[in-house]
Every structure is written in structure tokens, then in C-alpha cells.
Amino acid sequence: MCFLPLILDNMWDNELWSKAYVKQAVNDDYLRQEALTSLAKHTYKAEVMGGNLSGYLLNEYQKVHDALGHIPNGDVEDLWRRPTTALPSMFSNLCNDGPMLYIGLLALMNPSQVSVVQLAMLEQAATRLRYTFSFAKHIISLYPTELAGLKNFYRLLDLKNKMKDGCMPYSPAADSSGLSLEVRYESRVLCGCCSSYFQIDRNVSFNYPGAKSERDALKDVSFSIKAGQLVVIVGANGSGKSTILKLLTRYYDTTSGTVLIDGNPIQDYRIADLRSVTASLTQEHTLFPLSMSENIGIGSPSSVTNLDKIAQAAKLAGAQDVIKNFTDGYDTVLEPVKTAHLSYTGRGNEDLKKEYEKMEKTINVSGGEKQRLVASRTFMRMLSEDIKFVIVDEPSSALDPGGEYELFKQLREARKGRTMIFVTHRFAHLTKFADLILCMKGGSVIEMGTHQELLNHEGEYAHLYNVQAQAFT
Numbered sequence: 001m002c003f004l005p006l007i008l009d010n011m012w013d014n015e016l017w018s019k020a021y022v023k024q025a026v027n028d029d030y031l032r033q034e035a036l037t038s039l040a041k042h043t044y045k046a047e048v049m050g051g052n053l054s055g056y057l058l059n060e061y062q063k064v065h066d067a068l069g070h071i072p073n074g075d076v077e078d079l080w081r082r083p084t085t086a087l088p089s090m091f092s093n094l095c096n097d098g099p100m101l102y103i104g105l106l107a108l109m110n111p112s113q114v115s116v117v118q119l120a121m122l123e124q125a126a127t128r129l130r131y132t133f134s135f136a137k138h139i140i141s142l143y144p145t146e147l148a149g150l151k152n153f154y155r156l157l158d159l160k161n162k163m164k165d166g167c168m169p170y171s172p173a174a175d176s177s178g179l180s181l182e183v184r185y186e187s188r189v190l191c192g193c194c195s196s197y198f199q200i201d202r203n204v205s206f207n208y209p210g211a212k213s214e215r216d217a218l219k220d221v222s223f224s225i226k227a228g229q230l231v232v233i234v235g236a237n238g239s240g241k242s243t244i245l246k247l248l249t250r251y252y253d254t255t256s257g258t259v260l261i262d263g264n265p266i267q268d269y270r271i272a273d274l275r276s277v278t279a280s281l282t283q284e285h286t287l288f289p290l291s292m293s294e295n296i297g298i299g300s301p302s303s304v305t306n307l308d309k310i311a312q313a314a315k316l317a318g319a320q321d322v323i324k325n326f327t328d329g330y331d332t333v334l335e336p337v338k339t340a341h342l343s344y345t346g347r348g349n350e351d352l353k354k355e356y357e358k359m360e361k362t363i364n365v366s367g368g369e370k371q372r373l374v375a376s377r378t379f380m381r382m383l384s385e386d387i388k389f390v391i392v393d394e395p396s397s398a399l400d401p402g403g404e405y406e407l408f409k410q411l412r413e414a415r416k417g418r419t420m421i422f423v424t425h426r427f428a429h430l431t432k433f434a435d436l437i438l439c440m441k442g443g444s445v446i447e448m449g450t451h452q453e454l455l456n457h458e459g460e461y462a463h464l465y466n467v468q469a470q471a472f473t
């Protein structure tokens, strides 16, 4: 006699997956823990790394973790199956929290060793392992696969970030509110006949690691920016504008040549120190699944509860009216983490579907409104005295012309003597104020100077400028 159908029937009846249901998490601490954990995703990489936010986020994570205490914080299916004995649930908790804490500590001690991508992968691995332990009592045959996963998980812990951190603290010059930047290549070569060293100056080149293209993303680039200058980089798509910003903020190291900050090679400085004096606004920046006030306040973690400063930052970005329109104002969470789930068996059930849709209701804002909200975080960062360097990369693609003009003007005014580099295609009302314009083509800087100098030169910049100017005549 075969007992298998009986065993399967019994398992099926006891399992939540055989039932029609809709679920939603409602515990605030749990929701916050989920939101903070989701910030380890690749989507938020630019912002979390650029804003030096890992310390703040890990601290907040620890707080909610402590607040949750022994309240079971697993998924509802997981809790349904949770065995009554303590040991498996202990394993389950260890798999859930252990890796995050381990990596968190590692990240705090040495930020350059842990990338946000690694954090995200580890979080996924941890969740999978947690499920494995829950399922283990039913599906023993999955063990070999999951043990292989466990091996991969520990291999991930051994991954070292290729970027080597410097050990020199960055201390800004006392007499300047900005930092100076120089991009150049130089090496000392021993002369065969007179045995003395001589200097070769060449320019910076760069290719993305693993890039399939033969062409360098940057080729023979060399320029120098004085502390406190406003620099605008212009040029066609793919000419290398954003790549320059990535080298100046040390997301990548040059293939040849050096970036100097205040006269020292960028590699010598501690990366976290450089990030702590930099404010950025790029197209990659996005809203976090947190309240509006925290979304803005996190730009300056030490002032995250300072509502006056947060309102001031929102005003500078032209976002205060957008926020006023939300019923919950600054407490609104625009893009919350997904907390509701409709079971597979319940999908044909209209009542459950309606319930589910109510739970998953999100607030929609236009692309331009979203850009203003995201820009508020950068203004919050710029309100901090510590910031010496501001980079802005195409922040206004969804703004109307009036909104764009206003944003550029506010960014210029909030600069207050800091070094600022602006990358934009719509530069007509910005370049007149620039101390230096770099005009790029095919990965090289082909023209360099002020607006008037480049107009007089009648080259590529003059051509691009006239195309934009003609649109308004």
C-alpha cells in the first residue's frame, strides 16, 4: 500500500498555499525594517553610496530590529509553518539577521570593502536560507541545492571590493569653501644617457571594466578646476560627460593618469571622507520607501529630524506645494515597500482582489514632481556646512522650462562658493555664469574656456549654443 497520496493530501490541506487569502503586514517596526532592508537594492546604490548613508541606515536597522524584539517577523507563510521547537526558529532568525549584522559591522569598519550590490545579494541569500529552514521539515530533497547556495553565500562574504581605499583623511583647506580638482597623467622616466629623471605629462584615459567597445570612454583628458569654480560640461550623447563625474567622485579609478584633489591623488584619500564633503544630484537618484521628511532629511543624516531645515530644502527645490497636496504631508510614504499579497488560489476571487488593491494603493506624482522631491534631498545636503563639492548630472529631464530654470538658479545660489560641476544638455541659461566650460566629443575635451571665449572660437560649443538659442528666436 502506498501512503504517498495520503501524505501529500495531508500536507496540501495544512499548507497556506492551498487557501484563498490576502495578507498585509501592519506592524510599523516590521514595515520600517523591510523598507530599510530594501535600500540595499541596486536601484538605490548611487544615492546610498554617494550620500555615505550606510552608517545611518545600519543604525536605524538596528533600532527597529531591537524594537521588534521577539515578535515573529517572518512572512506569514513562514510563520504558518513555523515549528514549535526553538531550534529551527533560532536557525531561521540567525539566517535572517546574522548576515545583515555581520556585513553591517564590516561596512561600518571599512566601507570600501562592502558594496551595496553585495549587501543586496546577501540579503537575498539570507531570505532564501530562512525559507529553506522553514521548508526543511517537508522537503528534505532540496537540501543539496540549498547547501550549494550556502557555499555561495559564504563565498560572497570573501569578495573584496576592487577599489582600494586610501588612508589619508580629507581635511578641507580652512580658507576655501570648495575643493580644487585636476585631471592629469604624469610619470617619472629614467633617462638612459644622463641617468636623471624627467617628467612626462600625458592625459587621463578610461575604459569601463569589461566594456565591449574598442573605444575608450575617455581619451587624453586633462583639465584643472580651481576651488570654488562653477564648471559646466557639455557635449553630445556618449561623449563622456557623466564618466568624468564618476572619476572625480571615485566610483571608478582611471585606466591611466590621475585625478588630484587639493593637490593629492584621489586614491590617497579615505573614500568615506570624500563622499562626506560631496553633494550630488543625478538621474539615478530616486525616492526611498520612507516618509517624505526622512527622504529629504537623509541628505544630512545629523539633521534628519530638523523639520525647519527639511521644509527649507523642499522650498529651494520647489517641492513644498507638492508635499502640501499630500493628505499626510511630510509623513507621506510615496513608494512604500510592497506589504500585501494575494494568494495564488485567491486570484479568481473578486472580493479578495478588491481588498488587495486597496492595500497596495500608492500615491502617484508626475515625473517632474518626483524630480523636485528628489532634488530636495540634495538641497538638504547643500545646507550643511561640510559640503565642498557639488555635482549635478541632468537632473531636470522631466521638468517644464520654468521649473528647470528655477532649479538651476536655486542650485547656483545654494552653491555659496563651493566647487560645482554641472552636466546638462540644456545649458543655455547656465553657461553664461560658468567659470569654465568643458565641451566634449568622442570621449575627449575638444574645447575649454568661458562662454564668451568659446563663442568667439566658433567651434562645437558655439554650434551647440546657437542650436539652442535659435529655438527661442
Ligand SMILES: Nc1ncnc2c1ncn2[C@@H]1O[C@H](COP(=O)(O)OP(=O)(O)OP(=O)(O)O)[C@@H](O)[C@H]1O
Residues within 6 Å of the ligand: 208, 211, 212, 217, 235, 236, 237, 238, 239, 240, 241, 242, 243, 244
Ligand atoms: N557602465 C558602463 N559600462 C560600459 N560602458 C559605459 C558605461 N557607462 C557609459 N559607458 C560608455 O562610455 C561612453 C561615455 O558615456 P557617458 O555616460 O559618460 O556619456 P555622456 O556624455 O554622459 O552621455 P549622455 O549625454 O547620453 O548622458 C559611452 O560610449 C557609453 O556607452
